[in-house]
Amino acid sequence: KNQVEQSPQSLIILEGKNCTLQCNYTVSPFSNLRWYKQDTGRGPVSLTIMTFSENTKSNGRYTATLDADTKQSSLHITASQLSDSASYICVVSADTGRRALTFGSGTRLQVQP
């Protein structure tokens, strides 16, 4: 069964600090991996999408890495801001012609002043 696991479940950091969120997946065959940011009560917003051949991708202060061999990904947030407080969700798509996405439970990040 396709699964996406994320850690930590929640994280509190001080404004200006960096943090790294982890994602492990068992989706097969792998197509692509996405990181989404979801503010409370809102829909997910895409941060990055990576395919099998990409091992790093940046979007401003967000940098995602992908190790397709170990089936792991990370999302690094640099110089955190209060507006980064949200849930960060790792989402994986299988290369089966299906468009359904498998979502992780998310990491709830709280940035404190």
Next chain:
Amino acid sequence: EPEVTQTPSHQVTQMGQEVILRCVPISNHLYFYWYRQILGQKVEFLVSFYNNEISEKSEIFDDQFSVERPDGSNFTLKIRSTKLEDSAMYFCASSSDYNEQFFGPGTRLTVL
């Protein structure tokens, strides 16, 4: 910037009633999706729709659920006889290709 819109933002209904959740996908997109998120749980795929028919659905999407694109702009999710466990946020998404799916803000459905 174009975005997916959903109405209503919050729907309260009695158990057993029918509800229709509405979505307006991004105008040049061809693929449409519904997801749901029960409070405190993961986002779950319900159904995808392309070329006026369902292309894929999950085990959650049983006979109580149906989708329709009644005109060139709207995409609807109907729940025929709501149950308490249908209470959730329902997200509509659309995409122009296999990769990027753009999500709407969601409709919070509360079944009493």
